[in-house]
Amino acid sequence: MRSSIAPSRRAMCRLLGGLLVMACVASPPHAAPSYPGDRPIRFIVPFGVGGLADISLRLVAQKMSEHFGEKIIVENRPGAGGIVAASAVLNAPPDGYTLAVFANGTAISKSLFKLPFDPEKDFAPISTVAYFDLLLLTNPKGKIGSVADLLAEGKRRQLILGTINPGSTQNLSAELFRSTAGLNAIIVPFRTTADVMSALVRGDIDVAFESYAALKGPIDAGTVQPIAATGDKRSSWLPQVPTVKESGLPDYDVTGWNALFAPAGTPPEVIQLLNRQLAEVLQLPDLRQRFENLGTEARSSTPEEMGAILHRDVGKWAAVIKQAGIQPQ
Template sequence: MHHPRRRLLARAPACLALAALLALPMAGPAGAQSGSFPSQPLRMIIPFGVGGLADISMRLVAQRLSDRLGQQVIVENKPGAGGVVAANAVLTAPRDGYTLAVFANGTAISKTLFKLPFDAEKDFTPISTAAYFDLVLLTKAQGKYPTLASLLEAGKQRQIVLGTINPGSTQHLSAELFKSMSGIQAMTVPFKSTPEVLTALLRGDIDVMFESYAALKGAIDSGQVTAVAATGHKRSSWLPKVPTVTESGVPGYEVEGWNALFAPAGTPPDRVARLNAAVNQVLQEPDIRKRLESLGTEARGSTPAELGQVLRRDVEKWAGVIRQAGIPVQQN
């Protein structure tokens, strides 16, 4: 006959094991919440239409991010002046790292140019830069200005006409910055679209146009136009023979466009770190770097802090250009 006390002692290990098992589900979700991110598809909201440089380049990044994260990254285009529609879509979603915003250097411009219902610096958390690109200054092939130096020399004698797309765009403000830094006589004329600017250049209505390489690659390759200078801090790999504006006679002039990934403020830091690591891994993949280069962009990641500095720097830079050009604040 077994003693009751001995029976209880014999059962004690089994009871303790059962108690431990019952406790596991209670601890599980808290651990899974931070450790298994992401556990569902993510959304990447782009404030531009389908087919543009930001859309194509960020879709390439999103595709590879899906592989890295083990969850689909769904790209949604929500264009609108100042990026308001896209920003609202991100800010009204849960701040859990599953809804992300694509910002560009235009976001920095918009802060001064538009009355916005959001503050890109305060309402969003930087994740990483993704791609950088410069603009090119183009003249008519076999025209009067085969080099930027010849254009600058002419600008001392008469008014040069600079053509760009719509007021407040990076292209337009780059031309305004060029006008102020070069000290030449110049007038900036904005058009509605890139094809309209190109037509004006070929017709002789303007002397030089400012645009991205991706937008004018066909005209450059076909010999319609000549790329006389690039706006970056160094020569690009896609146009290695084209000097920078600084090299060509305007010291200190530099304009770099960029695309980057942000999350809404309040997103858990460990999730921001996870996304940052994944983006930087994607941007180191040789085929991604090559495909982005073919679009006239350089794959370049960053830390969240570095991206925050880039945004602050460009907000200040373009605010000064907008004020000097006398461009009024636009209503959305």
Template structure:
């Protein structure tokens, strides 16, 4: 009797119904967090920039962030945290949740910093790349209307006397590019450090230095005013903004190439969905003709990358500039 009662059709039907309700409820409880996790982004993203407001990297990121905000439907917030070696910015990202909502802007200076100062983080181990945003060349400059009208003139002058070359801040990309040029071309030259771009321009105009190295964005107005002349660009090919200016290689110095860049990085441990979504959307934004026109006006070439490509760019630059720093005798701080 007991067996028949426990196994009666009504009792079995009730148990099956109860099991079905419980199973459906459990499935719903598990599915909700999974669905929430798969939707990215679902809140504003903060990009921590290791430079002050108004610089090339800051302006570039703000232009790109505006377009990303339109795609995501959430604001991209720019958080400027300037400081030596990008330490303040990196710490801000590492101390936040590793969820893809606090990301870092890295620049080629980040790859250089490890050879100049002791960093409390490892850029290649504690972070992972999302994509490059843009790259830019530097310019080899001389006084406008002066005697040095081509890079060949500079090489000829250095064969007769010691020339002077100027750039901002020892350890900066500009300064190290000058040191690399000196060693690659085997010049009889001395490199003079300056505090800022305005001082470099003044040094060229006064004749205190023969040659200067700086980005197009920083000297665009001085070129237009005729104060300085661009003798060559440091990249592998001519730029869209100065198409008549030859590269350093075209102008006579082989095996010399310098390209600056900026890129998005996230803290290691960030969900892959965030990396993939940011990479895909950033690639689409950078292909926009209107955005490309805006960035080229700044002297930068918009170009995304895969995370693996960006990791290689970073590593190769870190190795390259470490060797330049050692040859120049620049002591780490």
């Protein structure tokens, strides 16, 4: 009797042992949750609430949450040439949960400020998010209605170009225009975009350099007149406005961008996942239309392409800053 029962017990033990092994293989009790799991992802924006980068990234965060179920928090850390925002990201673990929003101003900052970090070495690119250009704007009641008019007027007298603060993309775009065109002009910086627009309407300056997003109301109302765009092609939001290249200065090109970066050392698989998700949401028709209404184009890239863009712009703006005689702060 005992011998007939024993094999059944041994068989049962083998069966239970096999099932236990299979269960352990199928569901490791201590397996780490997949990224991002239930933890929120933070986008750290180096600008205040309501700006172009802030609005763009909030739209992206919303779409990523809707499509992938991720919780994304947008935090604004303006100030000190992007140092505050970048430091917040670098002080967090490189695990993909704290990401930096860079802009073309980040490339400018490398030469303009004595940064406690290197944006090219201390961060890993994920993807571009948006592209936009600037506009050359004049008073519609004045004599300058085109770049050709501007260059001709510059041969007769010294022109005054207005921008926001020194070292801004707008300010350096004016510096680059002056040197590329060999223009007889001085550049006057103002504290705010509203101050620039008021000076243009009063006739205190001849040309202003600013984005469509910043002056959409006055542009659409005809209070100020865009005569050229700084990008390499006409924009879909102002297709009637020619580029500076088209207007006789083929070597002039200023394209602004916003992008997402991670701290260096972030796992490559996390960067690739975020890159794929960004590429997907940036193709959504409703998001692309929202971007276009803001005067910007939704456009993704590979991490390698974004790294090349940053490197190119660091060199480009370093040369402009040097030629303009602007000292690092």
